[in-house]
Amino acid sequence: MHIERVRDAASxxxxxxxxxxxxxxxxxxxxxxxxxxxxxxxxxxxxxxxGHRPRSVLMEEKWLAGLEPVLAPFDIPVHLxxxxxxxxxxxxxxxxxxxxxxxxxxxPDPAELLAGARRVVVLEDIVxxxxxxxxxxxxxxLGADAVLVTPRCADPLYRRSVRVSMxxxxxxxxxxxxxxxxxxxxxHGAGFTTAALALAxxxxxxxxxxxxxxxxxxxxxxxxxDGLSRSALEAADAVVTxxxxxxxxxxxxxxxxxxxxxxxxxxxxxxP
Numbered sequence: 001m002h003i004e005r006v007r008d009a010a011s012x013x014x015x016x017x018x019x020x021x022x023x024x025x026x027x028x029x030x031x032x033x034x035x036x037x038x039x040x041x042x043x044x045x046x047x048x049x050x051g052h053r054p055r056s057v058l059m060e061e062k063w064l065a066g067l068e069p070v071l072a073p074f075d076i077p078v079h080l081x082x083x084x085x086x087x088x089x090x091x092x093x094x095x096x097x098x099x100x101x102x103x104x105x106x107x108p109d110p111a112e113l114l115a116g117a118r119r120v121v122v123l124e125d126i127v128x129x130x131x132x133x134x135x136x137x138x139x140x141x142l143g144a145d146a147v148l149v150t151p152r153c154a155d156p157l158y159r160r161s162v163r164v165s166m167x168x169x170x171x172x173x174x175x176x177x178x179x180x181x182x183x184x185x186x187x188h189g190a191g192f193t194t195a196a197l198a199l200a201x202x203x204x205x206x207x208x209x210x211x212x213x214x215x216x217x218x219x220x221x222x223x224x225x226d227g228l229s230r231s232a233l234e235a236a237d238a239v240v241t242x243x244x245x246x247x248x249x250x251x252x253x254x255x256x257x258x259x260x261x262x263x264x265x266x267x268x269x270x271x272p
Contacts, residue, residue, distance in 0.1 A: 001057075001071045003064075006081040009088040014079055016101040017058050020159060021091040023129075027155055034104045036157035038167070040096035045070050046167030052102045059098035060086065067098060104157060107175040110148060110183075114190040117145035118266060122177070122187075122194075122220040124232050125152045126253060132156055133164025134254035135221070140168035142258065143265040144219075147174040150183070184235035192218040196236035197256060198228050199249065203241035210263045219260055224253050 006014060016035060019025055030036055035055065038047045041063055048054065048070050057071060057078045064080070071078060086094040114120065121144050126132055132154045139147055147156070153176075155161065156169050177183040187194055193214040220236060222228035233239065242251065242259055251259070 001078050004077045004079050006079050006085050009085050014089050017089050019091050035101050036104050037159045038100045039163050041066050041098050043167040044100045047170050050170035054100045054102050057100045063098040110175050110186050113146050113175050118216050119144040120146045120218045123149045123153045124222045126223045127154050129154045129158045129160040130164050131254045133161035135257045136165040136169045136172050138258040139172050142261040144261050148177045180231035180235050187218050192216045194218045194236045195238045195240045196220040198239050200239045203239040206242050209240050213264050221253050221257050
């Protein structure tokens with residue numbers, strides 16, 4: 001690594017970090033340019049430990065000593081800036097002090113990812129990055145094997161998703177599915193039973209499915225508000241619901257995913 005002090009917040013050398021709060025801009029630009037942004041020393045360290053390659057770092061000098069051991073092997077610029085410069089570049093106050101631009105890894109083929117899995121989570125068109133990150137954290141903690149996201153689902157490598165996941169998005173295998181016609185064939189061809197989480201008169205209570213779950217199970221979650229699409233429901237082998245009390249009709253999708261993943265974890269993966 002080589003140290004460079006930021007002299008001009010508008011410099012092209014820190015362009016990867018410009019306007020990080022503009023979700024529309026970043027969601028289009030980052031995949032197109034083959035990069036993503038990791039925030040905080042812990043998350044940067046987890047990305048490197050997962051084999052991801054940084055292309056630059058932007059930080060306050062006080063974070064340098066802690067990150068130097070993991071950054072030393074890479075021939076990359078480490079841009080040092082004061083808090084005011086960081087805010088001018090990124091558009092927000094960077095409380096965690098360190099940001100890194102990483103090369104975006106190539107996603108695996110869905111069939112390859114499904115081949116060795118027994119429990120997978122499918123996210124259909126969930127556009128809230130916070131929910132996506134929280135679900136990845138639950139998948140890592142509670143024992144599902146992989147996450148598959150639909151074409152219009154929020155980017156798991158968007159900065160907010162990565163931060164909320166606490167970097168577990170780097171540990172959990174994931175990829176994007178094609179549209180439902182092809183996606184359903186991939187899941188069923190790999191031997192998966194698909195269970196869609198939705199409110200429906202004929203829905204199976206979660207406890208009933210958990211009492212005798214299929215060996216290979218795909219759990220499908222949709223966006224809050226709109227819920228799952230008709231295509232997703234038609235592709236499902238069963239519709240499953242979490243029974244509610246006290247007049248509550250549903251849980252936040254990230255909370256629901258945590259409950260369902262834990263309830264349907266394979267026996268050898270459950271912990272007391």
